Amino acid sequence: MLDAVIIDAARAPIGRRNGSLQGEHPVDLAADVLNGLVARNGLDPELVEDVIWGCVTQVGDQSTNVGxxxxxxxxxxxxxxxxxxxxxxxxxxxxxxxxVASVMAGHNEIVIAGGVESMSRIPLGAARATGQPFGPRVRARYDRDSFSQGLGAEEIAKRWGLSRTQLDEFALESHQKAAAAIDAGAFDGQLIPITGADGQLSMDEGVRRESSMEKLAGLKPAFLDDGVIHAGNSSQISDGCAALLITTSERAAQLGLRPIARFVAGVAVGDDPVIMLTAPIPATEKVLKRAGLTIDDIGAFEVNEAFASVPMAWEVETGARHDRLNPLGGAIAVGHPLGASGAILMTRLIHHMRDNDIRYGLQTMCEAGGMANATIIELIAD
Structure with missing residues (x-):
């Protein structure tokens, strides 16, 4: 079987809600990232055989196959x-x-994968404005009219005994890590500056450097009156886009392209759709088993910070080292532009591995419906 390697991964800076990217149509934002990716690798777009694109709220500006x-x-x-x-x-x-599956199967030689989401232009939940999105049989099976990620995050905090103070400490650490990464230039090699009507955005703009435990303590719970989940320990609503250039090692050599990493293993799993956000735990177990690795073999983890309780419970269950978890901060600090976040996390992970000579990295993220993806990649040594 053919292998799959990642030549490069690049992304737009993440814009906060109604921030610097609000004026950018998601199609044009995606186009800018596509062009930036091929330009920085000297690749003729003629050689690209498919573009596979993630986008969650496919209505309005994001309808009609944004990829x-x-x-x-x-x-x-x-x-x-x-x-x-x-x-x-x-x-x-x-x-x-x-x-990855496409190039490993020999269906295509060069594919670009990524995603985009403009949450400033297409509000969260816009696709549910009409109709019954869950259908009568799903509602009957789980005896409920809707499913809430926020309540799921609250239930995780309860089951794992996570206090509001612990959640807020995790959130504050995310901002501190992200600010330190920006100051150290850790993201510089992966960013494609975006120039639009509001000027140029060249760095993630959601980080709150002034955040503190005192400020977080003043925020009201978002989902339960006596709850522990609030805006400050949840992911930010954001705009963003990212893309990865994927091919085989053989085709890369033919074109004189030097891969950064190779694909080792990937899985997608389902879990309880009511609590909804626990699937990264079994996904991690499954992908490690498939790769023949242990949690200690992994040098860096990107676990999406949809809510602080998600990576915190994951850390408890997997036994992962805390200093390897989201070393550059996460979505609590920089934002979670839904359909782009998977590619954004992979981009951050790949460049962090190269910058720090880390052999194995693992990415996983919770998903609505009680699902999760998990992926392991390996750095290709110089």
Missing amino acids: RLAVLAAGWPERIPGVTLDRACGSSQQAVSFA
């Missing part, structure tokens, strides 16, 4: 197809998995 439209907006040949998929928050991580 295909991004190819056209980039000015690439019309013969290059594009597809848009939705596995909730893991959409672009799944896009990477599908791209």
